[in-house]
Amino acid sequence: MSQHIKLKKGFNINLAGKPQQVVAEADRSETFSVKPTDFIGIIRPKVTVREGDVVKAGTPVLFDKKMNQVMYCAPVSGEVVEIVRGEKRKLLEIKILADKQIEYEQFKEHSASELSGISREQAQETMLKGGVWPQLIQRPYGIVANPEDTPKAIFISTFDTHPLAPDYDVLLKNQASFFEAGIEILKKFTSGKVNLGVNADAEVSPIFSNVKGVQVNKFSGPHPAGNVGVHIHHTDPIGKGDLVWTIDPYGVVQIGKMFLNGVFDASKTIALTGSEVKEPKYYQTYIGACIDKLVEGNIKQEHVRYISGNVLTGEKISKQGYLGFYHHQLTVIPEGDQYEFLGWLKPTTSKLSFHRALGLLSFLNPKKEFVLTTNTLGEERAFVQTGIFEKVTPMDILPEYLIKAIMAEDYDDMEALGIFEVIEEDLALCEFIDVSKHEIQAILREGINLIKATT
């Protein structure tokens, strides 16, 4: 039974720099990187290659000693040119100089009809070796799924409501057959259902509409209506001891390609977005691409911030930085390291605020697109405003109390108040609207780490 869940709470951050629906050509990046820091669950990363080694797309370059079946693979073929380490020799990046023509590690090809005959064990082995496994994320905690678990359900959100988020119609154009194949494989892993959360406010894309044997649930409302965590909360919530997996549609397609084509295909379409991009568009590239070629000549000014991902949950990277494993978006916004004279006092219509104390008349112009900088627009202060986090969290959760329980390291309260149900992206809006400018997402991750350490 498909249900339609209407969410009222939330907030759409309407930014300037939406991408046009075209996939443009750009020079291919020369280097690509695998960043263990993208995978939150990794505890003791171990590199399996050395500088100078030659790898193919799909050759393992990294694994976690704590979960050593899962291989993290090279997205392209080429030569490992640098292994970057940070403080205390922490592994940061494995850089690969790409070949002109990409060569792939070969896995067994299957026809679509054969997929249902593959056993879970066979499928699992291929996925673990071939580099597509890390697409599966486990909840609670939001870490790479453990192959030894059997989740009670698998959740896929087919739309993204983050600011300037790319459209899956463009990202996954002509990939419907791979998506279906991926779903067929995923069904083997859960005792329950594979759930597809679709956007009720738009027409369901043909990529998702033909999939069979899945539970489809419709969601409508402002961001975070597209967050998979919200979908889980409203359809099959996670309690203590429960385990579900999530995966984004791109990950499903990748799994489909792994079985239909027998390769780890890391090619992906990404959206170059943001107010400082001359012509925001989609580009064809690979996982972990260096962004230098994408942004070259494409940016309006020098003093900008490059964000792998979106402005709510993304990560600052340098002009020569690399796209994150899970990101389909590169956002470029102005750096905000300027002072503003009496900026907090002036009446204004050019600033974006969820709070009416600043955006009192914003309802007059609801479609207005804003240019936001990275300025924090205020100093960190004690918690004062109440009841506001609840307005952007469409779940039966009291974020203020959850955050305070984390700060007090009160394990029982953290559990009881729902820490198993949320990861950073679910409370990102709270961080955005917080009057006292706390780093809510970082606090939440601390809490998740504390809870994880006890179980």
Add this chain to the structure above:
Amino acid sequence: MKAIRDILDKQKPLFEKGGKFEKYYYLFEANETFLFVPNETTGIKGAQVRDAINLKRLMITVVVAMIPCLLFGIYNVGHTHFLATGQLATFGEKVLLGATVVLPVVLTAYVAGGLVEVVFSLIRRHPINEGFLVTGMLIPLILPPTIPLWQVALASVFAVVIAKEVFGGTGMNVLNVAMTARAFLYFAYPSDMSGDVWYYLGDQQYADGFTGATALGLAAETILVDGTQEVTSTLATTNDGLFSFWNMFIGFIPGSIGETSTLMALVGAIILIATGVGSWKIILSVFGGALGLGYLLTAFGANEFMMMPAHYHWVMGGLAFGAVFMATDPVSAAHTESGKWVYGALIGIITVIIRVLNPAYPEGIMLAVLFMNVFAPLIDHVVVQSNKKRRLQRATV
């Protein structure tokens, strides 16, 4: 602007770590952030952009909402002065007199309380909090115009230290700071806070036949005197109809400086609600709670005060001001949304209980707010527990 920025940039190293005035960093920070929104940027991970709101903006909005009450208070102090002394005066004269009485009180509260803030921030090394913008304005508005300035200073210091700083500063306090200031004076210097203190007379005397009572005082008296007439007609006849309903609504009556006008409090309420700074749930439920119990009491009608129409409670004394500016203090009020309904309603109910059923104090909003401040965490606890329970139940299904 550029010139000011240059001066600040030049001075900044002196106050930063290792500088000559390192100890005074937060004093500098307060001034700097007052003039300029800082150039801080968001971190590497997490939200890369932030909402334009900050605590200063939030607090200044509350101050703006109080300005109608302040301005009306200034006029009304002058107005009631000339009324009580039986003189005729122009609008300008009333405002001038009011200003000379009220502004020193405001200034004293800001300076005394502000100094405590600064001293504590320097000792405890925490930023100077914007909350005092609001507290410093609230304290004068809930004091009688005849209050000696040294008492204003003492009360401000007491309130900031005892109600706020001992709990760890803004955001941690249990009690409403301004109400604490008033409660302190009420119990420490009762002769200056109750009785015949609500008209500013200066060195003049009441006109013949004029009494210095307040509406609530008159109403409470009806219980003590046998065979009195209805409260409403007592109110309407005293001092030539001074306490008619509409006069009390608009606020041309004696009382604390900023509290007399229900109308101005409502203007403030509209500003707070429109800007989303104050909780409309609390404001509405305080009024609702008072009206509800008021109706119940008229139904019983054991004495003349109980028989008073319930809506009179809205315009008498400081109920409206307290509901709009005191009960809505986000830190000391209930934090959960459903808790806010209970919290507000109980403030309204307790206010009327103290007014009508308690022979000792004619006004109840102050004690009601302080009382409910203490109980707000309990209300929240119940709400939070029910949320936890829901989650637990779901898990077993």
